[in-house]
Amino acid sequence: MCPVCGLMYVKSGGGSHLCTLCRQKKYAFERARAVFCYNDEIGKLIHSLKFSGKKTGLRTMAVLAQNSSLADLSSPDIIVPVPLHPLKLKSRGFNQSLLLAKVFFPDQKAKISHCLVRSRHTRPQTGLKGDERRKNVVGAFLVREPERVQGKKICLVDDVFTTGTTVNECAKTLKKAGAASVEVATLAMVVKQ
Numbered sequence: 001m002c003p004v005c006g007l008m009y010v011k012s013g014g015g016s017h018l019c020t021l022c023r024q025k026k027y028a029f030e031r032a033r034a035v036f037c038y039n040d041e042i043g044k045l046i047h048s049l050k051f052s053g054k055k056t057g058l059r060t061m062a063v064l065a066q067n068s069s070l071a072d073l074s075s076p077d078i079i080v081p082v083p084l085h086p087l088k089l090k091s092r093g094f095n096q097s098l099l100l101a102k103v104f105f106p107d108q109k110a111k112i113s114h115c116l117v118r119s120r121h122t123r124p125q126t127g128l129k130g131d132e133r134r135k136n137v138v139g140a141f142l143v144r145e146p147e148r149v150q151g152k153k154i155c156l157v158d159d160v161f162t163t164g165t166t167v168n169e170c171a172k173t174l175k176k177a178g179a180a181s182v183e184v185a186t187l188a189m190v191v192k193q
């Protein structure tokens with residue numbers, strides 16, 4: 001795997017090494033880890049959580065998360081779920097990243113902060129290509145009360161790490177507001193062939 005972004009290599013020959021993007025220091029976050037490699041079953045689980053509000057798998061996920069590579073991440077000062085736009089939050093009724101933050105850090109719920117907000121509505125990243133994904137989220141986030149993140153070690157939480165574009169934009173925004181470091185915890189990472 002890549003020790004920075006957590007990208008898993010399908011053909012494991014040379015052991016762990018930096019991926020191309022991390023060699024170019026492409027990401028604003030320090031490190032990313034996921035509980036699972038994305039597959040159809042995990043996709044269904046995330047879909048039923050996001051779109052049907054089915055929270056039945058969460059307890060199992062909590063156990064698996066405690067025994068996953070999330071353990072590589074450092075202990076955060078604050079935990080920040082990737083926010084939904086207020087309109088989307090209203091229609092969905094919950095933020096799946098907030099649910100996952102509670103699942104990943106069951107003993108640290110008091111550290112969860114809603115300081116990061118979406119400043120504008122964005123299209124879903126699904127179906128967009130690399131450059132379109134970047135353009136779609138540029139400037140989409142802002143930090144409310146930046147003094148809450150200044151000098152802090154932050155753990156961002158999201159459901160899926162596909163190209164890292166969304167969490168990278170969040171990390172950039174948090175760093176600009178003065179965060180000392182940003183790490184990323186997701187439920188699943190898409191493995192590239």
Ligand SMILES: [Zn+2]
Nearest residue numbers: 002005019022
């Ligand atoms: Zn990498």
